[in-house]
Amino acid sequence: MDEEEKPVRRLSSIVLIIIVVVLALSASALYQAIDLYLKQDVASGYYLLIGFLGLAFSIYMLLQTRRRMRRFALKTTPVTTTITCQKCDFKNLREFERGDFILKEAGSCTKCDGTMLISAIYRELKEKVKEERF
Amino acid sequence: MDPSQILGAQFGGEGPLGWIFQVIFTLLFIVMIFYGQRIQMYVMIREIQGSLIRLRFIRDKGVKTAIDTIKEIGKPETDPTERVYQFLEYVTILPQSMDPAGIVWKLEHILDIREDRFKDEVRLMAPSADETNVNNLENTLEAAAALNIIYKVIRHFYILGKKTLSLYIIMQIQMLLPLIMREAEAYSSALKAFSYGQPIGDGAGPLVAAKLMHGRRKKKIEKDCVVAKVPLEGRTTYVIKAEGPGGNVGKPGEAIKRVIEETDGKVATIIMIDAALKLEGEKPGEVAEGVGAAIGGPGTEQYKIEESILKYKIPIHAVIIKEDIGDAVSPMRKEIFDAAEVAIDRVKRLIREKTKEGDVVIIAGIGNSIGVGQ
Structure with a gap:
């Protein structure tokens, strides 16, 4: 991508x-x-x-x-999908895959067997921080 | 001493090089007097030409992405390329406005026909696509069509300018080019986001609504909208958003009107959350508040909301998340995603300050629900 x-x-x-x-x-x-x-x-x-x-x-x-x-x-900037466990808050970050959407169930947690949910999908822009005068 | 000798003396006087410079300067002077404006015009034409090449590249790449996505998701039996090119040329003739009475409903009707026609076309092009993908493909094709029309309009003025050699035709397009190019690049990233089904900046409103209604029972209401009854800060709130994760904006105006009528107009306040265009210098993801129906588009939904709130004298508040045109149609930026939590806090504060416990409140997250479930 x-x-x-x-x-x-x-x-x-x-x-x-x-x-x-x-x-x-x-x-x-x-x-x-x-x-x-x-x-x-x-x-x-x-x-x-x-x-x-x-x-x-x-x-x-x-x-x-x-x-x-x-x-x-x-x-194109890479888009990240964050999957969070609803029980233990374990987070898993990976690149966006077709079919991902926010609040989609994404299997069970590898740590506590809780339900994993796609909690965020975003792109992170690394812009040069310029000091604006205005 | 004649002028040529003076000029020659300035550049060494004797020798062939001095003469070369002298001739160059004299020629430049004469050319600038007689052809200055024409040269300026050719420079502008070349600039437009450069942008036009880039626009054609963006358009072709966009169309290719759309065709590839249709082939991948829709698994058509025949090649959809010709049909896609036909789709790009579709026109929507807006209703006559000489007698403006009733134009809202006429416009809505035309837009409904357009949407149904687009969806039918997509279903024919991509028979294996489910409803979510049909919506995403429709959005993808609409972005490709927008790129096509931008390219064709600029090409029209470029050719017209070259034919007539009119400085004013060329100048007006050259002056607008930076803004047009920004818009084209925004549509280009939108196309990518739509083809993958990624949430876009415009989905900030539905994201706020989705977070509020998550885990509650949802009911389909009006066209492509969902509503959930959510207890919030001791009040009963009806949270409305366009149904996701497919790319659509629904008819939130119709949905709000329905909820107001179902509650016999006993709504204490309406809070609308939407993405709004920021001014240069403002940070993306800034949250601001105000009053009025925060909703864009052709205006039909805003009209319906304003009619309904006027009938029952319901106060309406707006929470807006600022972003520029590029961010609005590109995959959602982290700043905008994070702003959803800030917007939720503002909504809760508004509810506490503007209503009493036990009141009924409508919260509507406005925007494209692509990549946002509920």
């Missing part, structure tokens, strides 16, 4: 070409920046800025596309 399926989705070729071109231009701008810096030219600063901006842009684009592709999956 805990499955994650991914559909086929390729990176657009146009986007890929743009990223490659920007990467090549950024690399040459950085090279030019070093060259001009050695010649003590003030324009080296501009090249450095452009080079880094281009590099940042292309890396960001690549990461964004990867992130989008990862988000393209359907996640």
